[in-house]
Amino acid sequence: MSIQIDKNKCISCGKCGNVCPGNLIYNDLQGKAFIKYPEDCWDCTACIKECPAQAIKLYLEEGIGGKGGYLYTSQERKDCLIWHMVDKFGKEKVISINRKVSNAY
């Protein structure tokens, strides 16, 4: 199901479209970002990490284990990327990752 961009949250900064490795995101007539080719999304989350307004969410399609939940990121300090995973009931799990710290695996 790839990404969904919330038009109400989009601040028209263009960063998502700029960074998408597949050139899949364009602006509509109001200047709001939308994913023009959702079936071509790689789920790399480059746009999500780039969005300063938390307007972009990643969904998994039903056929590959999606259950209506979604994921987005926010940034607390410069080096701290916070991942928000929300299930279909709205229950949220937050995982905070310091970009300066290595994986354990």
Next chain:
Amino acid sequence: MNYKNKTCEIDVLIVGGGTAGCFCALTLAENSGLKVIIAEKANIKRSGCLAAGINAINAYINPGETPESFVEYVKNDSEQVIREDLVYSIAKKLNKTTEKIEQLGLPFLKDDHGNYVQRGKRSIKINGENIKPILAGAIEKKPSITVINKLNIVDYLVKDNKIIGAYGFSIEDRELIAIYARHTVCATGGTSGLYKPNNPNLSRHKMWYSPFNTGAGYAMGIRAGAEMTSFEMRFIALRCKDTIAPTGTIAHGVKVPQINSKGEEYIHKYGKPSTHMRLYATVQENKAGNGPCYLKTKGISKDQQEELFKAYLNMAPSHTLKWLENNSGPASENIEIEGTEPYITGGHSACGYWVDINRKTTLKNLYAIGDVAGGSPKKYVTGCFAEGEIAALSIIKEFKHDRTEKLTEQELKEKFSGITKFLENSKNTCSINLIEKTLQETMDKFAGGISEHYEYSKNRLELAKSELKTLFELTNGLKAGNFHELMLIYEIIDRLYVGKVLIEHLLARQETRWRCYQENTDFPKKDDKNWLKYVNSKYENGEIKIIVRNLVKKDENYEHSN
């Protein structure tokens, strides 16, 4: 209709701003005053294979290992048919390039003595989520490098059998661009999207290799008559079902075995557990009715599980989402694994441009590095860095400030109209999607895809060959409604060229050298007597000519002579 166009001149043009291309540009900037352009289809900040991140540095000489033992490992794992000289030249640079990326800001796990922490025999632990922004940030600081993002290069500019640059179009600015360069470096990455992928429809790009690497660099080389090597050594990865996320983090990091549905560890039944044999074993278990197969993670600790959630967010975030929204995790459930569709990529297998020790191709003034350069499997990220450095140092050594050669205005105009004809075609005689789908179905059924357990035979390849011929003809009638569709048209044409060459290579190797990668049912055994050779090819006058070459050994430092 007239479209905007421009031409420019530069010392070095690097086509593709991924792992290899970025490192090549940095090396040129740090060791010379040469002016460099990186032509990038998307944006170097997140383009190429490393968009989402990587999970480890997988090519590193750990204590107890040597560059020589690295070559032996790659040779044995790849059934002897590698360019030992190339792999050795990479092996000698792996640790230096690793230190370099650490200096640029990539975080490494270290022990109390400040040494890197090993993950496997040849890998070390990192946080690779931010690797592309780190590389892009370093490039931004170099005034001698100009990055042109959203520029889709479609072909080389050729004069008197010399590569004098490349041309294409800007997707964003809707402009045609020709770049003349004294040296051109191809770093566009390998090919995905040739075969029917694991997942259909809206998840069709939920694949392991970048779906945006569509073989442009190979196709440009093929069309210009460059010699190519070992396309028949396809690469097929063993991955987590559905999300196609990597398995190495768990297999090497947590160290759990692969089991079948009966709970048996099955790998050892099939002989030495090389990369292709672990895949083959899994395919055979499924064929025998013992599937599905799993990574046995059930029972790992909650702490280990939390660390895996993080590790996957740093490279394949959709897998962590899958676990969490299903209220599951590796501690409570084993992870089902499956083989991907075949890819053509020289970073993992040996396919690509036939290059000399300095990464020069057989076309004058053209270098190839990273996934497009053949002969050296298992180079991964640090090996791509090494090749970027090797090419850069060779360019600096050989650079002469002579006059840039150019096409005549008329010749360039003809090149540009080759692009714009797709915008001007009056109506679509066929859709891009239909050609892509037919190509993928054809390769899947007749050239050894997932549905055929990766097996192929001459009869079936002949059918694939004839289908591809039809598809080639259909591309002439494609209509691009905008510059994005123009990019999609070139992506499909490039894949058809790669597919055409791949079929000839699969036909030419009359043995089965690598399980699954090259499973020729007409010749199901490995034949060391006749096939310890490279299968190479050249595209001449519309025909693919096969060239069989003898193996090059470690200290030979091969240079092109014939």
